[in-house]
Amino acid sequence: MSTADRSDADADGTAVALTVDGDQVELSVAPETSLLRALRDAGHLATTGACEQGECGSCSVLLDGRMVCSCLVPAVTCASAEVRTVTSLCAPDVADALVAHGAVQCGFCTPGFVVAIETALRTAGDRVLSTDEMHEHLAGNLCRCTGYAGLVTAALEVQRARLAAGAGRST
Amino acid sequence: MSVTAPTRSASPSIGVDHERPDVRAKISGEFEFSNDAVAPGMLFGATVRSPHPHARIVAIDTRAALAMEGVVTILTADDVPGDRIIGHITADQPVFAFDRVRYEGEPIAFVIATSQRLAWRAADAVTVEYSPLPVLTDPEAALDPDAPLLHPDGNLVRRLVIDHGSECHGAEVEVSGTWWTGRQDQAFLGPESGLARPDPDGGVTVLIATQDLHLDQVQIAAALGIDTSLVRVVCGGVGGAFGGREDVTCQIHLALAALLTGRPVKTTFRRRESFLAHPKRHPARLAYRIGADRDGTLRYVWARIRLDGGAYASTSMPVIGVAAYFAAGPYRFDGVDIVGESVYTNNPVSGAMRGFGAVQACFGIESTLDLLAAELDIDPVELRRRNALRPGDRFPTSGQIVGPSAPVIEVIERCAALPLPEPSPQLHPYARPGGTGLTTLGEGVRRGVGFAVGVKHMLYGEGTPEWCDATVRLSSGGVEVLSAAVEVGQGITAVLESVAREELEPALGEIPIRVGPASTAAGYAGSSSASRQTWMSAGAVRAACRDLLAKLDLAVVSDVGWEQAVTDQVIAGEATYRPRATEAGDPTTGRGDVHVAWMFVAHRAVVDVDVELGTVKVVQIATSQDVGRAVHPREIHGQILGGIAQGLGLALNEELRVHDGIALNPSFTDYLVPTAADMPEMLVDLVEVAEPEAPYGLKGVGEPPSLSSTPAIAAAIRAASGAPLRRVPIHPDDIVTMTATSDPVEVPET
Ligand code: FES
Numbered sequence: 003m004s005t006a007d008r009s010d011a012d013a014d015g016t017a018v019a020l021t022v023d024g025d026q027v028e029l030s031v032a033p034e035t036s037l038l039r040a041l042r043d044a045g046h047l048a049t050t051g052a053c054e055q056g057e058c059g060s061c062s063v064l065l066d067g068r069m070v071c072s073c074l075v076p077a078v079t080c081a082s083a084e085v086r087t088v089t090s091l092c093a094p095d096v097a098d099a100l101v102a103h104g105a106v107q108c109g110f111c112t113p114g115f116v117v118a119i120e121t122a123l124r125t126a127g128d129r130v131l132s133t134d135e136m137h138e139h140l141a142g143n144l145c146r147c148t149g150y151a152g153l154v155t156a157a158l159e160v161q162r163a164r165l166a167a168g169a170g171r172s173t
Numbered sequence: 174m175s176v177t178a179p180t181r182s183a184s185p186s187i188g189v190d191h192e193r194p195d196v197r198a199k200i201s202g203e204f205e206f207s208n209d210a211v212a213p214g215m216l217f218g219a220t221v222r223s224p225h226p227h228a229r230i231v232a233i234d235t236r237a238a239l240a241m242e243g244v245v246t247i248l249t250a251d252d253v254p255g256d257r258i259i260g261h262i263t264a265d266q267p268v269f270a271f272d273r274v275r276y277e278g279e280p281i282a283f284v285i286a287t288s289q290r291l292a293w294r295a296a297d298a299v300t301v302e303y304s305p306l307p308v309l310t311d312p313e314a315a316l317d318p319d320a321p322l323l324h325p326d327g328n329l330v331r332r333l334v335i336d337h338g339s340e341c342h343g344a345e346v347e348v349s350g351t352w353w354t355g356r357q358d359q360a361f362l363g364p365e366s367g368l369a370r371p372d373p374d375g376g377v378t379v380l381i382a383t384q385d386l387h388l389d390q391v392q393i394a395a396a397l398g399i400d401t402s403l404v405r406v407v408c409g410g411v412g413g414a415f416g417g418r419e420d421v422t423c424q425i426h427l428a429l430a431a432l433l434t435g436r437p438v439k440t441t442f443r444r445r446e447s448f449l450a451h452p453k454r455h456p457a458r459l460a461y462r463i464g465a466d467r468d469g470t471l472r473y474v475w476a477r478i479r480l481d482g483g484a485y486a487s488t489s490m491p492v493i494g495v496a497a498y499f500a501a502g503p504y505r506f507d508g509v510d511i512v513g514e515s516v517y518t519n520n521p522v523s524g525a526m527r528g529f530g531a532v533q534a535c536f537g538i539e540s541t542l543d544l545l546a547a548e549l550d551i552d553p554v555e556l557r558r559r560n561a562l563r564p565g566d567r568f569p570t571s572g573q574i575v576g577p578s579a580p581v582i583e584v585i586e587r588c589a590a591l592p593l594p595e596p597s598p599q600l601h602p603y604a605r606p607g608g609t610g611l612t613t614l615g616e617g618v619r620r621g622v623g624f625a626v627g628v629k630h631m632l633y634g635e636g637t638p639e640w641c642d643a644t645v646r647l648s649s650g651g652v653e654v655l656s657a658a659v660e661v662g663q664g665i666t667a668v669l670e671s672v673a674r675e676e677l678e679p680a681l682g683e684i685p686i687r688v689g690p691a692s693t694a695a696g697y698a699g700s701s702s703a704s705r706q707t708w709m710s711a712g713a714v715r716a717a718c719r720d721l722l723a724k725l726d727l728a729v730v731s732d733v734g735w736e737q738a739v740t741d742q743v744i745a746g747e748a749t750y751r752p753r754a755t756e757a758g759d760p761t762t763g764r765g766d767v768h769v770a771w772m773f774v775a776h777r778a779v780v781d782v783d784v785e786l787g788t789v790k791v792v793q794i795a796t797s798q799d800v801g802r803a804v805h806p807r808e809i810h811g812q813i814l815g816g817i818a819q820g821l822g823l824a825l826n827e828e829l830r831v832h833d834g835i836a837l838n839p840s841f842t843d844y845l846v847p848t849a850a851d852m853p854e855m856l857v858d859l860v861e862v863a864e865p866e867a868p869y870g871l872k873g874v875g876e877p878p879s880l881s882s883t884p885a886i887a888a889a890i891r892a893a894s895g896a897p898l899r900r901v902p903i904h905p906d907d908i909v910t911m912t913a914t915s916d917p918v919e920v921p922e923t
Pocket residue numbers: 050051052053054055056057058059060061062071072073074
């Protein structure tokens with residue numbers, strides 16, 4: 003499917019070159035186009051957008067290493083930026099833990115949670131997070147289906163396993 | 174989360190956790206949601222919606238919008254070739270408003286353009302001239318003689334009477350109370366979206382995130398004025414539903430646009446539009462009187478329930494039926510006198526949401542029982558235990574005999590026995606009511622415990638015809654299960670796979686099993702709602718598998734293996750499953766064979782309340798739920814935990830506020846879905862007593878978690894604060910001022 007078939011891209015927009023999950027891409031964006039919409043228009047559909055108001059975290063990506071709501075970032079400001087989405091951030095241990103703890107139902111929130119969990123673990127570094135702390139770390143992402151217990155348990159389990167393996171942080 | 178392990182069955186597949194077929198793609202982001210769909214040359218649609226809750230449409234001017242470059246066409250009511258009024262139970266809702274609008278957000282036109290952004294911009298350029306009409310917003314006034322008439326037959330959608338047994342007065346003790354529940358939104362995360370494309374035979378294919386492919390199909394066909402067989406509905410990836418996708422939103426607009434333009438047409442709603450577009454949980458007023466003996470034996474329940482149905486009927490007919498039939502809870506009563514009414518107003522349309530009327534009824538009966546427990550000085554758990562239905566009793570409203578799978582006492586006793594949290598309120602900022610804002614050092618924090626019991630039926634009931642088809646195809650590639658059962662996130666695809674495995678692997682050995690795409694081509698399954706789809710689909714797939722096995726020479730299969738036995742043939746097993754039929758209840762007594770079977774649940778809530786600030790921290794929710802037989806224990810836990818989160822939302826923070834018919838908070842900024850930080854420790858206990866009516870003895874599990882979690886939390890807050898609290902969601906103001914509710918609700922004469 004070509005970009006034109008998505009047809010929401012702005013043909014006479016500003017050209018913005020950036021890296022998405024390690025690939026060089028060039029986007030054509032209007033001044034009001036969010037990074038989320040620009041990514042999706044260019045066929046990067048793994049990142050979802052439930053509110054486009056910065057409230058749900060489903061659109062979470064790493065922008066130059068920092069977690070952002072991609073719906074709030076104007077794409078025109080992302081020239082030369084390095085964007086990482088769930089596509090390159092989804093580590094096998096996180097995926098396995100999410101499966102094992104029944105943390106996925108409709109799945110609309112899941113890509114954002116994968117980014118948020120990875121960010122929480124990196125931010126914590128070698129410090130073991132308590133259950134309450136993990137709840138706080140993940141409180142920027144909404145999930146309407148699971149009640150969060152599986153997501154939080156999975157995140158805590160991955161952290162313990164990584165620390166036990168001496169990895170501290172991955173990827 | 175701690176879990177009491179249910180007893181495991183010896184069978185190979187049912188009762189054992191399996192990896193969901195969709196889970197890895199959902200984690201990696203490769204799963205295709207309906208708004209990910211694309212088609213070459215597709216156009217985009219945007220809906221023009223009414224800003225008025227009640228107004229006459231004087232003129233619609235599309236010229237400026239049509240003149241914009243890239244705008245292809247604009248559809249209005251004049252372009253609807255078939256029925257201009259649709260509805261899946263009551264046909265009362267225009268495809269596009271003509272003549273007048275009855276709620277804020279009602280669709281008036283659909284703009285088709287070459288990009289979504291352009292379509293939105295052009296929709297803003299459509300000018301509609303309105304002449305405002307008097308707005309009916311108070312459901313208590315809807316039946317007054319001078320109320321504006323919203324529909325030709327009046328403002329009553331349905332009145333239901335359930336009245337039988339002893340007279341409802343003259344008990345040794347009587348308590349009474351009136352209760353209210355607010356307007357909750359399903360707030361699923363995946364916004365409404367779909368993609369329609371014209372087919373060469375003059376028909377149309379609609380890919381849509383929905384809960385019921387066939388209900389969409391018949392309504393699309395009726396509006397287009399074409400044969401149902403020309404409308405194919407395919408399930409797009411659904412980002413949650415909870416009842417909010419039972420009604421048509423963009424389906425007909427897309428199909429019409431695709432046929433008129435000859436091109437694929439897609440639309441995706443924005444969040445505000447999603448809030449305005451789909452029906453919500455009915456706001457309810459529940460007036461109760463309960464009579465009892467001094468020893469706590471219940472005598473009668475009298476209830477008057479009024480639901481705000483909003484501008485169109487949607488599912489109000491069955492929702493008020495459910496509210497009335499579960500208004501007496503799972504208790505023994507000698508007499509019941511219940512009147513349920515759902516009325517039209519110019520508020521947002523009310524419809525289906527998880528629990529479907531039983532949520533509101535549960536809040537009414539359980540809250541009134543707590544008044545009785547206080548009056549009699551009996552422990553609230555003991556009062557419920559003493560009066561709980563037992564197998565062989567008559568259900569209090571319908572008068573049906575409940576079968577052996579009625580573990581009401583078990584769910585009460587087991588829930589009450591689950592461990593309590595540490596007794597003293599923790600002072601860690603994360604654990605404080607009000608959170609980390611340093612709002613309190615804990616001096617005003619009081620702990621409270623509340624308990625509630627819920628009940629609801631499974632399947633449609635009240636005489637609604639019900640069946641489910643399935644096909645199981647065996648070929649050299651393995652088994653494919655074909656069904657129209659919609660995966661809304663609940664895990665139905667995993668159930669279909671497990672049932673096929675359970676039935677086929679003993680005869681065929683290990684075999685690849687995959688679940689085909691859900692579409693109207695795969696037979697009929699009915700909706701993924703009413704805690705019915707697992708039961709219905711399991712029944713259909715089981716029978717289809719048995720049909721397939723009957724067509725095979727099993728001796729040959731066991732000699733040479735299924736691959737050799739099948740070679741290049743395709744052998745199909747087919748079946749239609751029908752549960753026991755139900756009937757409408759008697760119009761005056763309400764008695765009758767109204768439901769097939771019931772689910773029971775108990776919740777205990779522990780809360781810390783800062784009584785000076787009115788802030789609440791839910792510390793723990795414990796639940797015991799009757800699940801018949803657990804098909805996938807892990808997925809059932811997921812349903813229970815997610816349902817509790819929604820029950821917590823209704824108790825504390827979720828309400829779409831509406832003033833003069835205008836929604837005040839249609840965004841995730843102001844409509845507060847619980848976050849991870851709001852969620853307590855949750856203890857889950859599954860009670861398994863096989864349901865003899867159901868395949869494998871299973872029960873639906875989706876709705877019970879949302880029934881009694883809300884009243885349990887409300888009871889806990891009352892216990893902690895002493896505030897009377899008659900309305901959910903509970904506001905901090907209600908607690909601090911010790912009032913029943915800070916909302917300006919009119920208390921009707923009861
Ligand atoms: S879509 Fe970006 S925060 Fe919701």
